[in-house]
Amino acid sequence: MATAGLMAGSLALSVQRSEAFFFFGGKSDLNVDDLPQEWVRLQGDNLQAYARYLAKLRLEKISVHDVIKAHARVKGSVWNEIPPRSTWDNMGPTLKAADRVAEALGCGLKEVTSAYRSPAYNSRCPGAKPRSYHKQNVALDLMFNTSPSRVARVARELRNNGLFQGGVGRYNVFTHIDTRGYNADW
Numbered sequence: 279m280a281t282a283g284l285m286a287g288s289l290a291l292s293v294q295r296s297e298a299f300f301f302f303g304g305k306s307d308l309n310v311d312d313l314p315q316e317w318v319r320l321q322g323d324n325l326q327a328y329a330r331y332l333a334k335l336r337l338e339k340i341s342v343h344d345v346i347k348a349h350a351r352v353k354g355s356v357w358n359e360i361p362p363r364s365t366w367d368n369m370g371p372t373l374k375a376a377d378r379v380a381e382a383l384g385c386g387l388k389e390v391t392s393a394y395r396s397p398a399y400n401s402r403c404p405g406a407k408p409r410s411y412h413k414q415n416v417a418l419d420l421m422f423n424t425s426p427s428r429v430a431r432v433a434r435e436l437r438n439n440g441l442f443q444g445g446v447g448r449y450n451v452f453t454h455i456d457t458r459g460y461n462a463d464w
Contacts, residue, residue, distance in 0.1 A: 317352070337374070339381055345373065347390070348391065353399060358395055359394075359396050359399070369415045369416065372457045376420060382432050386423045391452050393419075400412060418455050420455065426451065426452060429453040433453065443461055444457040445463070445464075448464070
């Protein structure tokens with residue numbers, strides 16, 4: 279009986295270790311070396327907690343680092359930030375839709391240019407709407423190694439086939455995808 283308990287304890291420890299490896303191993307590894315250290319410090323424990331949340335989404339084409347890096351931006355003296363915990367689940371459907379778009383495109387993601395925007399940061403972004411879906415943590419601006427026109431076309435096809443409900447916007451250098459709950463194109 280003691281042996282069974284010892285083995286069960288070892289198994290539990292093994293499972294915990296493998297889960298920790300999944301969260302920060304391979305593609306989900308959050309390396310903060312290339313992020314602004316002031317921004318990393320300002321995020322505190324939320325940074326690693328959000329990285330663990332994102333890793334649980336098990337995205338295939340978009341890495342945790344790609345998403346986190348999109349938040350590590352400054353406009354003037356205002357740093358963007360990790361979204362409030364109460365909005366983390368809002369981003370899951372958008373990231374999953376964007377991941378499927380990346381898969382359908384068959385080309386690499388170049389950059390997540392924008393994800394969540396704090397209200398203060400959003401107000402300093404040129405052209406940003408005061409009611410931006412980025413502030414609700416349901417929007418992404420993405421650059422792929424193909425034209426924004428192609429990205430928008432593929433995203434709209436997938437959306438029209440029921441993958442998600444939301445907005446798809448084509449800009450000169452990036453494509454906007456959100457899961458606002460109703461379809462919109464621009």
